[in-house]
Amino acid sequence: MKFLLVGGGAREHAIAKMAAEYYTVYSCMPYKNPGITRVSEYKILDILNPGQVADYCDEVNPDIVFIGSEEALFHSVADEIIKREHLCIGAKKKAAEIERSKAFMRKLLEKNHIHGSLRFKTFTDVETALRYIDEYAGSIAIKPARQAGGKGVKVIADLQAYLKEEKKDAKKKHASQIVKEQLSQDLEDQILIEERVEGVEYSLQCFTDGRNIVPLPLVQDHPHAFEEDIGPETGGMGSISGKGSLPFMEEGEYKKSMEIMEQSVRSVEAETGEPYIGVITGQFMLTDKWGPTIIEYYARLGDPEAVNIMGILENFDEICEGYVNGNLAKISAQIKDVATVVKCVAPKGYPNERDMGKNRKLQIDIEKIHNLGAEVFYGSVYENGSLYTGGSRAVEIYAEGDTILEAGKTAEKATAYVTSDWKLFHRHDIGSQELLDKRMRTAQLVRDVYQYRAEHNLIGRNIDWIPGIGKIET
Known part of the structure; x- marks a missing residue:
């Protein structure tokens, strides 16, 4: 059987190596990945161009197409491959929006009352985001509204009153940087601000x-x-x-x-x-x-x-x-x-x-x-x-x-x-006993709290204390 892989990173190298144990592997990628080329017949092409990828599928006529790259999914590559009647493992563009747009994902979870949804706000321009930051003094995560490969995410703990203005300046600077770097340029929503969790x-x-x-x-x-x-x-x-x-x-x-x-x-x-x-x-x-x-x-x-x-x-x-x-x-x-x-x-x-x-x-x-x-x-x-x-x-x-x-x-x-x-x-501590012990301690701490909250009907609820007013639920 023929297996055609779309993508050229370490993830795709691992998939290609596994697939080669069972199939004759073909691959397409934007540059020559030396690991993938050793286990497959390959073609260098623009994997964000649905027509180019689908043409290669027509040429190979694979039994299975596997799309590894998220950007290929965002650019309708799966849609075109499926349209040409190839069997494809990969989400269509509409479904892949759950990754492409973090704003879409948050709105989806909120609309459907899915457990584990965080408070959030989205912004189409930096000026509105900066005004919100001026008014809100909490601990937040500021992100591009679009998936950007790990770029542009900053979590800011705003706990010390004496650093309030410095933290506010840091938040504003980062929100402005997201727009400046055009990390969400192909979306209406530009910036996502979420409540910070640990x-x-x-x-x-x-x-x-x-x-x-x-x-x-x-x-x-x-x-x-x-x-x-x-x-x-x-x-x-x-x-x-x-x-x-x-x-x-x-x-x-x-x-x-x-x-x-x-x-x-x-x-x-x-x-x-x-x-x-x-x-x-x-x-x-x-x-x-x-x-x-x-x-x-x-x-x-x-x-x-x-x-x-x-x-x-x-x-x-x-x-x-x-x-x-x-x-x-x-x-x-x-x-x-x-x-x-x-x-x-x-x-x-x-x-x-x-x-x-x-x-x-x-x-x-x-x-x-x-x-x-x-x-x-x-x-x-x-x-x-x-x-x-x-x-x-x-x-x-x-x-x-x-x-x-x-x-x-x-x-x-x-x-x-x-x-x-x-x-x-690289990180020397990954897989170390010290880091595993730290993870175990943190997990038990949060487990004790969320289980207490569940027992007292507080799970997922946001309860704040306002001086002069008292306890309010937000």
């Missing part, structure tokens, strides 16, 4: 045919650039998965997360008139307000979370064929019983000054990495005689172990064999 994040990735959902194991991404969860938000600096589940999650929390996913999939169909058919990933946080709380949705597998999953999914072919044949009801994911850790290596300059990290020569000792039992997946790199960085996350190192700690140690050792004449960085 807790532990986790990703739930699923295949769905619009009626049935096949969930994959939980993975935790690490979006902050530097150790101890500090620094700017990125597309993800690494990820972990445990045997069976993440060590800080309880079964009831997983079930509630699945309920939220199911309600959201049904709500997309009710809103757009089309069933949500494709891959969907919920980026959740366990918070003291709700328990499982949606931070954002992806209309595709996560990156780097897909790398964890592709390493342990034992019936990828069965899921893909069940999906395109409308037979997902009879299928569940078969998972290898190991823990996994992924560590992303990026050039200095990522994520905010990406041009600094472009065109830097990269050396990778594949043999030594493989001898450790680890694997390399190529992200933002290109090949021109030698390997060069593209400015974003260059490679993702994958390792397995009996525990997350064991897998983390292997992945950490492997990073030593990725070098450059330019400074590279």
Whole structure:
């Protein structure tokens, strides 16, 4: 059988490697990913051009098309492929709006009263956003209203009264920067402001045919650039998965997360008139307000979370064929019983000054990495005689172990064999005992609070104290 993959990053490299175990793989990508080209016949083209991608599908006549790239989904590539009667794993443009527009997603959750919805406001221009910031002194998250690959998200805790004006200035500066960088230029809504929540994040990735959902194991991404969860938000600096589940999650929390996913999939169909058919990933946080709380949705597998999953999914072919044949009801994911850790290596300059990290020569000792039992997946790199960085996350190192700690140690050792004449960085703490202990403590703290709130009918309610007025619900 022929399998055609659309996309050229580390996520797609992991998908291509898995697909090559079952199929003859073809791929199309905007630049030559050296990992994907080793396991597929490939074509370099504009993957955001539906006609070009669909023409390549007509040429290959694949049995299955798999779209990995979110931007391809946003540009109606799945719509055109399906129109030409190819079997495609990938959401149509209307359904993919749940990722493309964070404003659409928030409004959808609110309209359908879905558990875990946060208070939010959207703004079509920066002036209105700045006036709102002047009036509202709370702790908030300020984001582009559009998916921007992890760029432009800033969470500001406004807790100290003596820093009120400084925090207000920081909020205004960031809101203005979002518009200046045109991160939401193709949407009416430009800026999204949400209430700030704290807790532990986790990703739930699923295949769905619009009626049935096949969930994959939980993975935790690490979006902050530097150790101890500090620094700017990125597309993800690494990820972990445990045997069976993440060590800080309880079964009831997983079930509630699945309920939220199911309600959201049904709500997309009710809103757009089309069933949500494709891959969907919920980026959740366990918070003291709700328990499982949606931070954002992806209309595709996560990156780097897909790398964890592709390493342990034992019936990828069965899921893909069940999906395109409308037979997902009879299928569940078969998972290898190991823990996994992924560590992303990026050039200095990522994520905010990406041009600094472009065109830097990269050396990778594949043999030594493989001898450790680890694997390399190529992200933002290109090949021109030698390997060069593209400015974003260059490679993702994958390792397995009996525990997350064991897998983390292997992945950490492997990073030593990725070098450059330019400074590279990665997060040493991903998969460490210290960070796992921190996650466990945080999860238990928020669990104690949200369970208390649930027992007292306070779950999801916003209750504030106003001096001279007293307790009010907002």
